[in-house]
Amino acid sequence: MTVNVLFAARAEKWEDYEDPLNAALEAAGIEADLRTEFSPEVVDYIVYAPNSDVQDFTPYTRCKAVLNLWAGVENVVGNDTLTQPLCRMVDDEGLTQGMVEWVVGHTLRMHLGMDLHIHGQDGKWRSYSPPVAQERPVTILGLGALGRACGQALAGLGFPVTGWSRTQKQIDGIRCLSGDAGLAEALQGAQIVVLLLPHTPETENILNGETLAMLPRGAMILNPGRGTLIDDSALLAALEEGHIGHAVLDTFRKEPLPVMHPYWAHEKVTVTPHIASTTRPDTAARVIAENIRRGEAGEPFLHVVDRDAGY
Incomplete structure:
Protein backbone atom coordinates (compact mmCIF):
# COMPACT_ATOMS: atom_id res chain seq x y z
CA MET A 1 0.00 0.00 0.00
CA THR A 2 1.32 3.45 -0.93
CA VAL A 3 1.56 6.03 1.84
CA ASN A 4 1.06 9.68 0.98
CA VAL A 5 3.75 11.91 2.45
CA LEU A 6 3.31 15.68 2.31
CA PHE A 7 6.48 17.77 2.36
CA ALA A 8 5.42 20.96 4.13
CA ALA A 9 8.39 23.30 4.28
CA ARG A 10 9.65 26.34 2.41
CA ALA A 11 9.62 25.81 -1.35
CA GLU A 12 13.38 26.17 -1.67
CA LYS A 13 13.92 23.19 0.64
CA TRP A 14 12.11 20.77 -1.69
CA GLU A 15 15.07 20.56 -4.08
CA ASP A 16 17.36 19.63 -1.17
CA TYR A 17 15.07 17.02 0.36
CA GLU A 18 13.21 15.34 -2.52
CA ASP A 19 15.91 12.86 -3.54
CA PRO A 20 17.23 12.04 -0.02
CA LEU A 21 13.70 11.44 1.31
CA ASN A 22 12.72 9.23 -1.62
CA ALA A 23 15.96 7.26 -1.27
CA ALA A 24 15.52 6.84 2.50
CA LEU A 25 11.90 5.74 2.14
CA GLU A 26 12.86 3.19 -0.51
CA ALA A 27 15.71 1.88 1.65
CA ALA A 28 13.25 1.47 4.53
CA GLY A 29 10.98 -0.63 2.32
CA ILE A 30 8.22 1.99 2.18
CA GLU A 31 6.22 2.54 -0.99
CA ALA A 32 5.54 6.25 -0.74
CA ASP A 33 4.14 9.07 -2.81
CA LEU A 34 6.10 12.13 -1.69
CA ARG A 35 4.80 15.51 -2.83
CA THR A 36 4.52 19.16 -1.87
CA GLU A 37 0.76 19.18 -2.52
CA PHE A 38 -2.05 16.76 -1.68
CA SER A 39 -5.69 17.00 -0.84
CA PRO A 40 -5.44 17.19 2.97
CA GLU A 41 -7.80 14.28 3.61
CA VAL A 42 -5.50 11.75 1.86
CA VAL A 43 -2.23 12.70 3.64
CA ASP A 44 -0.75 9.94 5.83
CA TYR A 45 2.33 11.79 7.14
CA ILE A 46 3.52 15.40 7.09
CA VAL A 47 7.25 16.13 6.88
CA TYR A 48 7.15 19.53 8.49
CA ALA A 49 8.99 22.78 9.11
CA PRO A 50 7.23 25.23 11.45
CA ASN A 51 7.78 28.12 9.03
CA SER A 52 5.77 26.38 6.28
CA ASP A 53 2.39 27.50 5.01
CA VAL A 54 0.67 24.63 6.83
CA GLN A 55 -0.57 26.06 10.11
CA ASP A 56 -4.05 24.52 10.35
CA PHE A 57 -3.89 20.76 10.75
CA THR A 58 -7.64 20.26 11.05
CA PRO A 59 -8.17 19.11 7.42
CA TYR A 60 -5.54 16.38 7.72
CA THR A 61 -7.95 13.83 9.11
CA ARG A 62 -5.98 10.76 8.00
CA CYS A 63 -2.56 12.01 9.08
CA LYS A 64 -0.80 9.61 11.47
CA ALA A 65 2.08 11.88 12.52
CA VAL A 66 3.74 15.24 11.90
CA LEU A 67 7.50 14.72 11.53
CA ASN A 68 9.39 17.89 12.33
CA LEU A 69 12.53 18.70 10.36
CA TRP A 70 13.90 20.82 13.20
CA ALA A 71 15.02 19.93 16.70
CA GLY A 72 13.05 22.93 18.00
CA VAL A 73 9.27 22.65 18.20
CA GLU A 74 8.39 25.77 20.20
CA ASN A 75 6.76 27.38 17.14
CA VAL A 76 4.34 24.50 16.61
CA VAL A 77 3.86 22.65 19.90
CA GLY A 78 1.19 25.09 21.06
CA ASN A 79 -0.88 24.79 17.88
CA ASP A 80 -4.32 23.64 19.06
CA THR A 81 -5.20 22.23 15.64
CA LEU A 82 -2.29 19.79 15.82
CA THR A 83 -3.81 16.69 17.45
CA GLN A 84 -1.60 14.13 15.71
CA PRO A 85 1.66 12.89 17.27
CA LEU A 86 4.44 15.44 16.74
CA CYS A 87 7.98 14.06 16.47
CA ARG A 88 11.14 16.14 16.88
CA MET A 89 14.28 15.80 14.77
CA VAL A 90 16.50 13.88 17.19
CA ASP A 91 19.31 11.39 16.54
CA ASP A 92 20.11 13.00 13.20
CA THR A 272 26.78 33.67 14.26
CA PRO A 273 23.61 33.47 12.09
CA HIS A 274 21.88 30.37 13.55
CA ILE A 275 24.40 28.03 11.96
CA ALA A 276 25.54 25.99 14.97
CA SER A 277 23.67 23.04 13.62
CA THR A 278 21.31 22.71 10.71
CA THR A 279 19.32 19.72 9.58
CA ARG A 280 21.22 17.82 6.89
CA PRO A 281 18.89 16.30 4.29
CA ASP A 282 20.67 12.96 3.88
CA THR A 283 20.78 12.10 7.57
CA ALA A 284 17.46 13.73 8.47
CA ALA A 285 15.74 11.75 5.72
CA ARG A 286 16.74 8.50 7.42
CA VAL A 287 15.20 9.66 10.72
CA ILE A 288 11.97 10.59 8.93
CA ALA A 289 11.85 7.29 7.02
CA GLU A 290 12.35 5.27 10.20
CA ASN A 291 9.40 6.96 11.87
CA ILE A 292 7.19 6.34 8.85
CA ARG A 293 8.29 2.71 8.84
CA ARG A 294 7.36 2.49 12.51
CA GLY A 295 3.99 4.08 11.90
CA GLU A 296 3.18 1.63 9.15
CA ALA A 297 4.36 -1.33 11.25
CA GLY A 298 2.28 -0.27 14.26
CA GLU A 299 5.39 0.44 16.33
CA PRO A 300 5.79 3.47 18.63
CA PHE A 301 7.12 6.61 16.97
CA LEU A 302 10.53 7.89 18.02
CA HIS A 303 11.05 11.30 19.64
CA VAL A 304 7.39 12.12 20.24
CA VAL A 305 6.99 15.57 21.76
CA ASP A 306 5.57 15.83 25.26
CA ARG A 307 3.06 18.65 24.76
CA ASP A 308 3.01 19.53 28.45
CA ALA A 309 6.80 19.75 28.70
CA GLY A 310 7.04 21.55 25.36
CA TYR A 311 9.69 19.31 23.78
Missing part, protein backbone atom coordinates in the same frame (compact mmCIF):
# COMPACT_ATOMS: atom_id res chain seq x y z
CA GLU A 93 23.81 12.22 12.86
CA GLY A 94 24.50 15.29 10.72
CA LEU A 95 22.68 17.69 13.05
CA THR A 96 24.43 16.27 16.09
CA GLN A 97 27.88 16.33 14.49
CA GLY A 98 27.36 19.91 13.34
CA MET A 99 26.45 21.00 16.86
CA VAL A 100 29.41 19.17 18.39
CA GLU A 101 31.80 20.84 15.95
CA TRP A 102 30.38 24.33 16.60
CA VAL A 103 30.47 23.91 20.39
CA VAL A 104 33.93 22.34 20.48
CA GLY A 105 35.30 24.90 18.02
CA HIS A 106 34.07 27.94 19.95
CA THR A 107 34.92 26.39 23.31
CA LEU A 108 38.50 25.94 22.14
CA ARG A 109 38.50 29.46 20.71
CA MET A 110 37.44 30.90 24.08
CA HIS A 111 39.70 28.56 26.05
CA LEU A 112 42.82 29.32 24.01
CA GLY A 113 42.16 33.05 23.69
CA MET A 114 42.47 32.85 19.92
CA ASP A 115 40.94 36.28 19.35
CA LEU A 116 43.95 37.91 21.00
CA HIS A 117 46.06 36.86 18.03
CA ILE A 118 43.42 36.75 15.28
CA HIS A 119 42.49 40.40 15.88
CA GLY A 120 45.83 41.58 17.21
CA GLN A 121 47.99 41.65 14.08
CA ASP A 122 49.44 45.09 14.83
CA GLY A 123 53.10 44.33 15.44
CA LYS A 124 52.73 43.79 19.17
CA TRP A 125 54.10 40.53 20.59
CA ARG A 126 51.34 39.41 22.97
CA SER A 127 52.37 36.63 25.30
CA TYR A 128 49.48 34.59 26.65
CA SER A 129 49.58 31.09 28.09
CA PRO A 130 46.11 29.64 28.55
CA PRO A 131 45.45 26.97 31.16
CA VAL A 132 45.23 23.39 29.97
CA ALA A 133 41.77 21.94 29.41
CA GLN A 134 41.77 20.18 32.78
CA GLU A 135 41.87 23.60 34.45
CA ARG A 136 38.93 25.06 32.51
CA PRO A 137 35.56 23.85 33.88
CA VAL A 138 32.72 23.80 31.37
CA THR A 139 29.03 23.62 32.21
CA ILE A 140 26.38 22.55 29.74
CA LEU A 141 22.80 23.53 30.49
CA GLY A 142 20.64 20.91 28.80
CA LEU A 143 21.48 17.22 28.59
CA GLY A 144 19.34 16.04 25.71
CA ALA A 145 20.91 14.31 22.73
CA LEU A 146 22.86 17.40 21.69
CA GLY A 147 23.98 18.37 25.19
CA ARG A 148 25.11 14.83 25.88
CA ALA A 149 27.11 14.62 22.65
CA CYS A 150 28.77 18.00 23.16
CA GLY A 151 29.55 17.29 26.79
CA GLN A 152 31.16 13.96 26.04
CA ALA A 153 33.21 15.47 23.20
CA LEU A 154 34.55 18.18 25.51
CA ALA A 155 35.21 15.67 28.28
CA GLY A 156 37.18 13.64 25.76
CA LEU A 157 39.45 16.65 25.27
CA GLY A 158 40.10 16.85 29.00
CA PHE A 159 37.68 19.58 30.06
CA PRO A 160 35.93 18.95 33.40
CA VAL A 161 32.30 18.96 32.24
CA THR A 162 29.26 19.53 34.43
CA GLY A 163 25.83 19.10 32.94
CA TRP A 164 22.55 20.42 34.29
CA SER A 165 19.04 19.31 33.40
CA ARG A 166 15.61 19.69 34.94
CA THR A 167 15.54 15.96 35.79
CA GLN A 168 18.53 14.03 37.08
CA LYS A 169 20.58 12.11 34.51
CA GLN A 170 23.59 9.80 34.49
CA ILE A 171 26.06 10.28 31.62
CA ASP A 172 29.55 8.84 31.41
CA GLY A 173 32.25 11.51 31.67
CA ILE A 174 29.86 14.25 32.81
CA ARG A 175 29.01 15.36 36.34
CA CYS A 176 25.23 15.59 36.21
CA LEU A 177 23.20 17.99 38.35
CA SER A 178 19.54 18.97 38.44
CA GLY A 179 17.08 21.24 40.24
CA ASP A 180 17.52 24.80 41.49
CA ALA A 181 20.37 23.96 43.85
CA GLY A 182 22.08 22.00 41.10
CA LEU A 183 21.81 24.96 38.72
CA ALA A 184 23.53 27.26 41.18
CA GLU A 185 26.29 24.70 41.73
CA ALA A 186 26.72 24.16 37.99
CA LEU A 187 27.09 27.87 37.32
CA GLN A 188 29.31 28.78 40.25
CA GLY A 189 32.22 26.68 39.01
CA ALA A 190 31.87 27.28 35.26
CA GLN A 191 34.38 29.28 33.25
CA ILE A 192 32.52 28.42 30.02
CA VAL A 193 28.76 27.85 29.86
CA VAL A 194 27.04 26.22 26.88
CA LEU A 195 23.27 26.62 26.53
CA LEU A 196 21.50 23.68 24.90
CA LEU A 197 18.10 23.77 26.57
CA PRO A 198 14.79 23.81 24.69
CA HIS A 199 12.56 26.85 24.85
CA THR A 200 9.87 26.32 27.46
CA PRO A 201 8.29 28.65 30.03
CA GLU A 202 10.62 27.12 32.63
CA THR A 203 13.80 27.78 30.62
CA GLU A 204 13.03 31.30 29.40
CA ASN A 205 15.63 33.76 30.73
CA ILE A 206 17.42 30.99 32.63
CA LEU A 207 20.47 33.23 32.33
CA ASN A 208 19.33 36.47 33.94
CA GLY A 209 20.81 39.02 36.29
CA GLU A 210 20.68 36.63 39.25
CA THR A 211 22.11 33.55 37.53
CA LEU A 212 24.74 35.48 35.57
CA ALA A 213 26.01 36.82 38.91
CA MET A 214 26.58 33.22 40.04
CA LEU A 215 29.25 32.74 37.37
CA PRO A 216 32.88 33.50 38.20
CA ARG A 217 34.17 36.81 36.87
CA GLY A 218 35.33 36.53 33.27
CA ALA A 219 33.16 33.50 32.45
CA MET A 220 32.28 33.00 28.80
CA ILE A 221 28.91 32.01 27.35
CA LEU A 222 28.03 30.02 24.22
CA ASN A 223 24.39 29.94 23.15
CA PRO A 224 23.61 27.62 20.23
CA GLY A 225 20.32 26.64 21.91
CA ARG A 226 17.50 29.18 21.92
CA GLY A 227 17.57 32.98 22.04
CA THR A 228 14.95 33.05 24.77
CA LEU A 229 17.31 31.34 27.23
CA ILE A 230 19.10 34.64 27.88
CA ASP A 231 17.85 37.93 29.27
CA ASP A 232 19.56 40.14 26.70
CA SER A 233 19.57 43.27 28.86
CA ALA A 234 21.12 41.40 31.76
CA LEU A 235 23.80 39.88 29.54
CA LEU A 236 24.71 43.24 28.01
CA ALA A 237 24.99 44.74 31.49
CA ALA A 238 27.22 41.87 32.66
CA LEU A 239 29.44 42.27 29.59
CA GLU A 240 29.75 46.02 30.11
CA GLU A 241 30.63 45.56 33.78
CA GLY A 242 33.22 42.93 32.89
CA HIS A 243 31.63 40.13 34.86
CA ILE A 244 31.12 38.15 31.64
CA GLY A 245 34.20 37.96 29.46
CA HIS A 246 32.63 37.09 26.10
CA ALA A 247 29.43 35.69 24.60
CA VAL A 248 29.18 33.66 21.41
CA LEU A 249 25.54 33.79 20.33
CA ASP A 250 23.97 31.76 17.54
CA THR A 251 20.27 32.09 18.38
CA PHE A 252 18.19 35.16 19.10
CA ARG A 253 14.68 36.19 20.06
CA LYS A 254 14.22 37.77 16.64
CA GLU A 255 15.96 36.33 13.60
CA PRO A 256 17.63 37.61 11.55
CA LEU A 257 19.09 39.69 14.36
CA PRO A 258 18.06 43.32 13.66
CA VAL A 259 20.90 45.34 12.17
CA MET A 260 20.78 47.92 14.98
CA HIS A 261 20.87 45.38 17.80
CA PRO A 262 23.71 46.17 20.25
CA TYR A 263 25.09 42.65 19.95
CA TRP A 264 26.41 43.38 16.44
CA ALA A 265 28.82 46.12 17.51
CA HIS A 266 29.77 44.81 20.94
CA GLU A 267 33.46 43.94 21.15
CA LYS A 268 32.73 41.12 23.62
CA VAL A 269 30.02 39.46 21.54
CA THR A 270 30.34 37.12 18.57
CA VAL A 271 27.20 36.74 16.46
Whole structure:
Protein backbone atom coordinates (compact mmCIF):
# COMPACT_ATOMS: atom_id res chain seq x y z
CA MET A 1 0.00 0.00 0.00
CA THR A 2 1.32 3.45 -0.93
CA VAL A 3 1.56 6.03 1.84
CA ASN A 4 1.06 9.68 0.98
CA VAL A 5 3.75 11.91 2.45
CA LEU A 6 3.31 15.68 2.31
CA PHE A 7 6.48 17.77 2.36
CA ALA A 8 5.42 20.96 4.13
CA ALA A 9 8.39 23.30 4.28
CA ARG A 10 9.65 26.34 2.41
CA ALA A 11 9.62 25.81 -1.35
CA GLU A 12 13.38 26.17 -1.67
CA LYS A 13 13.92 23.19 0.64
CA TRP A 14 12.11 20.77 -1.69
CA GLU A 15 15.07 20.56 -4.08
CA ASP A 16 17.36 19.63 -1.17
CA TYR A 17 15.07 17.02 0.36
CA GLU A 18 13.21 15.34 -2.52
CA ASP A 19 15.91 12.86 -3.54
CA PRO A 20 17.23 12.04 -0.02
CA LEU A 21 13.70 11.44 1.31
CA ASN A 22 12.72 9.23 -1.62
CA ALA A 23 15.96 7.26 -1.27
CA ALA A 24 15.52 6.84 2.50
CA LEU A 25 11.90 5.74 2.14
CA GLU A 26 12.86 3.19 -0.51
CA ALA A 27 15.71 1.88 1.65
CA ALA A 28 13.25 1.47 4.53
CA GLY A 29 10.98 -0.63 2.32
CA ILE A 30 8.22 1.99 2.18
CA GLU A 31 6.22 2.54 -0.99
CA ALA A 32 5.54 6.25 -0.74
CA ASP A 33 4.14 9.07 -2.81
CA LEU A 34 6.10 12.13 -1.69
CA ARG A 35 4.80 15.51 -2.83
CA THR A 36 4.52 19.16 -1.87
CA GLU A 37 0.76 19.18 -2.52
CA PHE A 38 -2.05 16.76 -1.68
CA SER A 39 -5.69 17.00 -0.84
CA PRO A 40 -5.44 17.19 2.97
CA GLU A 41 -7.80 14.28 3.61
CA VAL A 42 -5.50 11.75 1.86
CA VAL A 43 -2.23 12.70 3.64
CA ASP A 44 -0.75 9.94 5.83
CA TYR A 45 2.33 11.79 7.14
CA ILE A 46 3.52 15.40 7.09
CA VAL A 47 7.25 16.13 6.88
CA TYR A 48 7.15 19.53 8.49
CA ALA A 49 8.99 22.78 9.11
CA PRO A 50 7.23 25.23 11.45
CA ASN A 51 7.78 28.12 9.03
CA SER A 52 5.77 26.38 6.28
CA ASP A 53 2.39 27.50 5.01
CA VAL A 54 0.67 24.63 6.83
CA GLN A 55 -0.57 26.06 10.11
CA ASP A 56 -4.05 24.52 10.35
CA PHE A 57 -3.89 20.76 10.75
CA THR A 58 -7.64 20.26 11.05
CA PRO A 59 -8.17 19.11 7.42
CA TYR A 60 -5.54 16.38 7.72
CA THR A 61 -7.95 13.83 9.11
CA ARG A 62 -5.98 10.76 8.00
CA CYS A 63 -2.56 12.01 9.08
CA LYS A 64 -0.80 9.61 11.47
CA ALA A 65 2.08 11.88 12.52
CA VAL A 66 3.74 15.24 11.90
CA LEU A 67 7.50 14.72 11.53
CA ASN A 68 9.39 17.89 12.33
CA LEU A 69 12.53 18.70 10.36
CA TRP A 70 13.90 20.82 13.20
CA ALA A 71 15.02 19.93 16.70
CA GLY A 72 13.05 22.93 18.00
CA VAL A 73 9.27 22.65 18.20
CA GLU A 74 8.39 25.77 20.20
CA ASN A 75 6.76 27.38 17.14
CA VAL A 76 4.34 24.50 16.61
CA VAL A 77 3.86 22.65 19.90
CA GLY A 78 1.19 25.09 21.06
CA ASN A 79 -0.88 24.79 17.88
CA ASP A 80 -4.32 23.64 19.06
CA THR A 81 -5.20 22.23 15.64
CA LEU A 82 -2.29 19.79 15.82
CA THR A 83 -3.81 16.69 17.45
CA GLN A 84 -1.60 14.13 15.71
CA PRO A 85 1.66 12.89 17.27
CA LEU A 86 4.44 15.44 16.74
CA CYS A 87 7.98 14.06 16.47
CA ARG A 88 11.14 16.14 16.88
CA MET A 89 14.28 15.80 14.77
CA VAL A 90 16.50 13.88 17.19
CA ASP A 91 19.31 11.39 16.54
CA ASP A 92 20.11 13.00 13.20
CA GLU A 93 23.81 12.22 12.86
CA GLY A 94 24.50 15.29 10.72
CA LEU A 95 22.68 17.69 13.05
CA THR A 96 24.43 16.27 16.09
CA GLN A 97 27.88 16.33 14.49
CA GLY A 98 27.36 19.91 13.34
CA MET A 99 26.45 21.00 16.86
CA VAL A 100 29.41 19.17 18.39
CA GLU A 101 31.80 20.84 15.95
CA TRP A 102 30.38 24.33 16.60
CA VAL A 103 30.47 23.91 20.39
CA VAL A 104 33.93 22.34 20.48
CA GLY A 105 35.30 24.90 18.02
CA HIS A 106 34.07 27.94 19.95
CA THR A 107 34.92 26.39 23.31
CA LEU A 108 38.50 25.94 22.14
CA ARG A 109 38.50 29.46 20.71
CA MET A 110 37.44 30.90 24.08
CA HIS A 111 39.70 28.56 26.05
CA LEU A 112 42.82 29.32 24.01
CA GLY A 113 42.16 33.05 23.69
CA MET A 114 42.47 32.85 19.92
CA ASP A 115 40.94 36.28 19.35
CA LEU A 116 43.95 37.91 21.00
CA HIS A 117 46.06 36.86 18.03
CA ILE A 118 43.42 36.75 15.28
CA HIS A 119 42.49 40.40 15.88
CA GLY A 120 45.83 41.58 17.21
CA GLN A 121 47.99 41.65 14.08
CA ASP A 122 49.44 45.09 14.83
CA GLY A 123 53.10 44.33 15.44
CA LYS A 124 52.73 43.79 19.17
CA TRP A 125 54.10 40.53 20.59
CA ARG A 126 51.34 39.41 22.97
CA SER A 127 52.37 36.63 25.30
CA TYR A 128 49.48 34.59 26.65
CA SER A 129 49.58 31.09 28.09
CA PRO A 130 46.11 29.64 28.55
CA PRO A 131 45.45 26.97 31.16
CA VAL A 132 45.23 23.39 29.97
CA ALA A 133 41.77 21.94 29.41
CA GLN A 134 41.77 20.18 32.78
CA GLU A 135 41.87 23.60 34.45
CA ARG A 136 38.93 25.06 32.51
CA PRO A 137 35.56 23.85 33.88
CA VAL A 138 32.72 23.80 31.37
CA THR A 139 29.03 23.62 32.21
CA ILE A 140 26.38 22.55 29.74
CA LEU A 141 22.80 23.53 30.49
CA GLY A 142 20.64 20.91 28.80
CA LEU A 143 21.48 17.22 28.59
CA GLY A 144 19.34 16.04 25.71
CA ALA A 145 20.91 14.31 22.73
CA LEU A 146 22.86 17.40 21.69
CA GLY A 147 23.98 18.37 25.19
CA ARG A 148 25.11 14.83 25.88
CA ALA A 149 27.11 14.62 22.65
CA CYS A 150 28.77 18.00 23.16
CA GLY A 151 29.55 17.29 26.79
CA GLN A 152 31.16 13.96 26.04
CA ALA A 153 33.21 15.47 23.20
CA LEU A 154 34.55 18.18 25.51
CA ALA A 155 35.21 15.67 28.28
CA GLY A 156 37.18 13.64 25.76
CA LEU A 157 39.45 16.65 25.27
CA GLY A 158 40.10 16.85 29.00
CA PHE A 159 37.68 19.58 30.06
CA PRO A 160 35.93 18.95 33.40
CA VAL A 161 32.30 18.96 32.24
CA THR A 162 29.26 19.53 34.43
CA GLY A 163 25.83 19.10 32.94
CA TRP A 164 22.55 20.42 34.29
CA SER A 165 19.04 19.31 33.40
CA ARG A 166 15.61 19.69 34.94
CA THR A 167 15.54 15.96 35.79
CA GLN A 168 18.53 14.03 37.08
CA LYS A 169 20.58 12.11 34.51
CA GLN A 170 23.59 9.80 34.49
CA ILE A 171 26.06 10.28 31.62
CA ASP A 172 29.55 8.84 31.41
CA GLY A 173 32.25 11.51 31.67
CA ILE A 174 29.86 14.25 32.81
CA ARG A 175 29.01 15.36 36.34
CA CYS A 176 25.23 15.59 36.21
CA LEU A 177 23.20 17.99 38.35
CA SER A 178 19.54 18.97 38.44
CA GLY A 179 17.08 21.24 40.24
CA ASP A 180 17.52 24.80 41.49
CA ALA A 181 20.37 23.96 43.85
CA GLY A 182 22.08 22.00 41.10
CA LEU A 183 21.81 24.96 38.72
CA ALA A 184 23.53 27.26 41.18
CA GLU A 185 26.29 24.70 41.73
CA ALA A 186 26.72 24.16 37.99
CA LEU A 187 27.09 27.87 37.32
CA GLN A 188 29.31 28.78 40.25
CA GLY A 189 32.22 26.68 39.01
CA ALA A 190 31.87 27.28 35.26
CA GLN A 191 34.38 29.28 33.25
CA ILE A 192 32.52 28.42 30.02
CA VAL A 193 28.76 27.85 29.86
CA VAL A 194 27.04 26.22 26.88
CA LEU A 195 23.27 26.62 26.53
CA LEU A 196 21.50 23.68 24.90
CA LEU A 197 18.10 23.77 26.57
CA PRO A 198 14.79 23.81 24.69
CA HIS A 199 12.56 26.85 24.85
CA THR A 200 9.87 26.32 27.46
CA PRO A 201 8.29 28.65 30.03
CA GLU A 202 10.62 27.12 32.63
CA THR A 203 13.80 27.78 30.62
CA GLU A 204 13.03 31.30 29.40
CA ASN A 205 15.63 33.76 30.73
CA ILE A 206 17.42 30.99 32.63
CA LEU A 207 20.47 33.23 32.33
CA ASN A 208 19.33 36.47 33.94
CA GLY A 209 20.81 39.02 36.29
CA GLU A 210 20.68 36.63 39.25
CA THR A 211 22.11 33.55 37.53
CA LEU A 212 24.74 35.48 35.57
CA ALA A 213 26.01 36.82 38.91
CA MET A 214 26.58 33.22 40.04
CA LEU A 215 29.25 32.74 37.37
CA PRO A 216 32.88 33.50 38.20
CA ARG A 217 34.17 36.81 36.87
CA GLY A 218 35.33 36.53 33.27
CA ALA A 219 33.16 33.50 32.45
CA MET A 220 32.28 33.00 28.80
CA ILE A 221 28.91 32.01 27.35
CA LEU A 222 28.03 30.02 24.22
CA ASN A 223 24.39 29.94 23.15
CA PRO A 224 23.61 27.62 20.23
CA GLY A 225 20.32 26.64 21.91
CA ARG A 226 17.50 29.18 21.92
CA GLY A 227 17.57 32.98 22.04
CA THR A 228 14.95 33.05 24.77
CA LEU A 229 17.31 31.34 27.23
CA ILE A 230 19.10 34.64 27.88
CA ASP A 231 17.85 37.93 29.27
CA ASP A 232 19.56 40.14 26.70
CA SER A 233 19.57 43.27 28.86
CA ALA A 234 21.12 41.40 31.76
CA LEU A 235 23.80 39.88 29.54
CA LEU A 236 24.71 43.24 28.01
CA ALA A 237 24.99 44.74 31.49
CA ALA A 238 27.22 41.87 32.66
CA LEU A 239 29.44 42.27 29.59
CA GLU A 240 29.75 46.02 30.11
CA GLU A 241 30.63 45.56 33.78
CA GLY A 242 33.22 42.93 32.89
CA HIS A 243 31.63 40.13 34.86
CA ILE A 244 31.12 38.15 31.64
CA GLY A 245 34.20 37.96 29.46
CA HIS A 246 32.63 37.09 26.10
CA ALA A 247 29.43 35.69 24.60
CA VAL A 248 29.18 33.66 21.41
CA LEU A 249 25.54 33.79 20.33
CA ASP A 250 23.97 31.76 17.54
CA THR A 251 20.27 32.09 18.38
CA PHE A 252 18.19 35.16 19.10
CA ARG A 253 14.68 36.19 20.06
CA LYS A 254 14.22 37.77 16.64
CA GLU A 255 15.96 36.33 13.60
CA PRO A 256 17.63 37.61 11.55
CA LEU A 257 19.09 39.69 14.36
CA PRO A 258 18.06 43.32 13.66
CA VAL A 259 20.90 45.34 12.17
CA MET A 260 20.78 47.92 14.98
CA HIS A 261 20.87 45.38 17.80
CA PRO A 262 23.71 46.17 20.25
CA TYR A 263 25.09 42.65 19.95
CA TRP A 264 26.41 43.38 16.44
CA ALA A 265 28.82 46.12 17.51
CA HIS A 266 29.77 44.81 20.94
CA GLU A 267 33.46 43.94 21.15
CA LYS A 268 32.73 41.12 23.62
CA VAL A 269 30.02 39.46 21.54
CA THR A 270 30.34 37.12 18.57
CA VAL A 271 27.20 36.74 16.46
CA THR A 272 26.78 33.67 14.26
CA PRO A 273 23.61 33.47 12.09
CA HIS A 274 21.88 30.37 13.55
CA ILE A 275 24.40 28.03 11.96
CA ALA A 276 25.54 25.99 14.97
CA SER A 277 23.67 23.04 13.62
CA THR A 278 21.31 22.71 10.71
CA THR A 279 19.32 19.72 9.58
CA ARG A 280 21.22 17.82 6.89
CA PRO A 281 18.89 16.30 4.29
CA ASP A 282 20.67 12.96 3.88
CA THR A 283 20.78 12.10 7.57
CA ALA A 284 17.46 13.73 8.47
CA ALA A 285 15.74 11.75 5.72
CA ARG A 286 16.74 8.50 7.42
CA VAL A 287 15.20 9.66 10.72
CA ILE A 288 11.97 10.59 8.93
CA ALA A 289 11.85 7.29 7.02
CA GLU A 290 12.35 5.27 10.20
CA ASN A 291 9.40 6.96 11.87
CA ILE A 292 7.19 6.34 8.85
CA ARG A 293 8.29 2.71 8.84
CA ARG A 294 7.36 2.49 12.51
CA GLY A 295 3.99 4.08 11.90
CA GLU A 296 3.18 1.63 9.15
CA ALA A 297 4.36 -1.33 11.25
CA GLY A 298 2.28 -0.27 14.26
CA GLU A 299 5.39 0.44 16.33
CA PRO A 300 5.79 3.47 18.63
CA PHE A 301 7.12 6.61 16.97
CA LEU A 302 10.53 7.89 18.02
CA HIS A 303 11.05 11.30 19.64
CA VAL A 304 7.39 12.12 20.24
CA VAL A 305 6.99 15.57 21.76
CA ASP A 306 5.57 15.83 25.26
CA ARG A 307 3.06 18.65 24.76
CA ASP A 308 3.01 19.53 28.45
CA ALA A 309 6.80 19.75 28.70
CA GLY A 310 7.04 21.55 25.36
CA TYR A 311 9.69 19.31 23.78
